Amino acid sequence: MPTVTRFAPSPTGYIHVGNLRTALMNFLIARKAGGTFILRLDDTDxxxxxxxxxxxxxxxxxWLGLHYDRVEQQSKRMDRYAEAAGQLRAAGRFYECFESPVELDLKRKKLLNMGRPPVYDRASLTLTEDQKAAYRAEGREGYWRFRLDLERIEWADGIIGDISIDAASVSDPVLIKADGQVLYTFASSVDDVDMGVTHIVRGADHVTNTATQIQIMKALGGTPPTFAHHSLLTGAKGEELSKRLGVLSLRDLRARGVEPMALLSLMARLGSSKPVELASSMQELIDGFDVGSFGAAPTKFDAEDLFPLTRSHVQGLPFATVQARIAALGVPADKAEAFWAVAKGNITVLADLEGWWHLFRDGAEPLVEESDRDFVRQALTLLPAQPWTTATWGEWTGAVKAATGRKGKDLFMPLRKALTGRANGPEMADVLPLLQKLPVI
Structure with missing residues (x-):
């Protein structure tokens, strides 16, 4: 059977690293098997x-290069959900309920106070048509629950291992709300059956959903796919991450300069037994992916880990890849490749290039100790006229050494700080040919 996976986000916010983890795993499984990766918008809300x-x-x-084979949209499948609901009603697996949220809450609290699990008591299962009509006359709208078979629901999870859940410990799930909204649990079950989904990877918070959806799929005449539930992400110190996911949206990480391959490389290995390494291509990620290598324990995620990977990726880019970006900064074409060669080893994100070109074009704010001021002024008088080459730095510092007697760090550091405004950076022999202006001391 061909492998079919899906990524099914609800478009109620911008996707974040937690969503990406799910999307990437399903994408990699499909691509490794030569199968189909579906993007499905779960937009019934x-x-x-x-x-x-x-x-x-x-x-x-x-931006990430996660290319899907087709797009599906739940809001366009409402007739199909109505048909499936009719099928379940006919099979005696769907029943109408009328309890208000307040009444349900009171039931839950009573059970909890008795030390029992807050499982729905199926009171509506035995309602007569007259009782239902009386509720409607009161202005109540019915909502629909799926009647679970009270047996153990078992599956071999691709990450967690063998799972067994007693259906009697789970409330019959609400599948259609009183206002007619089809809920995720139902729509996804119908879609996964209809679309022939064979593998689903999603967060560990969906384990109970999986148990009920397995029964729903079987009631619809479908074969449940292979499930795997990845661990949930926490902050770097183990704190709950869900409250911070808003600042970990992919669009925000992109705005901070994170490179796609850095993000993909981290998320393809984070929480697995394999070390996180910067991949050179999507194919490398595909070939090296193994969902069984992931563990079930909560996984720590620190956005700062993306920047060393981004730095490594950026510094390995060929000039041709960044040529247009460098040209957009205003770097002359005859200096562009030399500029990239000098700057790339001193940046973390590509946006850092602008600062380096600003320094070369406009000159730096000189950093000169008072005790070095006269020395630097004298040295600048010995600097040959432009154009400067990579040989100029050596020739100049040789002349300064001969004139002043300074040598080593006492010679080179004051000149570097005066010309670049910083104590470290690229080799000055490479910097000097790119400088457009000298500092005023």
């Missing part, structure tokens, strides 16, 4: 689903 989030999702996946 029409109030919270926004077009701007859909547009942002497409932009994020394009």
């Amino acid at each position: 029409q109030e919270r689903s926004k077009q701007e989030y859909i547009d942002g999702l497409f932009a994020d996946l394009e």
Whole structure:
């Protein structure tokens, strides 16, 4: 059977690193098997689903290079969900309920106070048509639950291992709300059956959903896919990450200069038994992916870990890849390649290039100790006229040494700081030919 996976975000916000982990795992499984990767918009919540989030999702996946084979949209499949609901009603697996949220809350609290699990008591399962009509006459709208078979639900999870859940410990899930909204648990089950999904990787917070969805899929005549539930991300110190995911959206990481391959390389290995290494290509990630190498324990994520990987990726880029960006800074074409050769070893993100070109073009704010001021002024009088070459630095410092008697660090450091405004950086022999202005001391 061909491998089919899916990434099914709800477009109610911009996707973040937690969403990416799910998307990437499903993408890599499909590509490694030569299968199909579906992007499905789980947008049955029409109030919270926004077009701007859909547009942002497409932009994020394009930026990352996670190319999908087709797009599906739940909001366009409402007739199919109505048909599936009819099938479940006919099979006696769907029943209408009328309890208010307040009444349900009171039931839960009563059970908890008795030391029992807050499982729905199926009171609505035995309602007569007259009782239902009376509720409607009161102005209540019915909502629909799926009647679980009270047996153990078992599956071999691709990450957690063998799982067994007693359906009697789980409430019959609400699948359609009183306002007619089809909920995730139902729509996803219908879609996964209809679309032939064979493998699903998602967060460990969906384990209970999986148990109920397995029964729903079987009730619809489908075969449940292979499931794997990855661990949830925490902050660098083990703190809950969910409250910070808003600042870990992919669009924000992109704005900070994180490179796609750095982000993909981290997320393809984070929480697995394999070391995090910068991949050179998407194919390398595909070939090296193994969902079974991931553990079930909470996984620490620190956005700062993305920047060493980004630095390594950026510094390995060929000139041709950055040529247009460098030209956009205003770097003359005859100096562009030399500029890249000098700057690339001293940047973390590509946006750092602008600062270096500003320094070369406009000159730096000189950093000169008072005790070195006369020395630097004298040295600048000995600097040959432009144009400067890579040989100029050696020739100049040789002349300064002969004139002043200074040598070593006492010679080179004051000149570096005066010309660049910083105590470290590229080789000065390479910097000097790019400098457009000298400092005023």
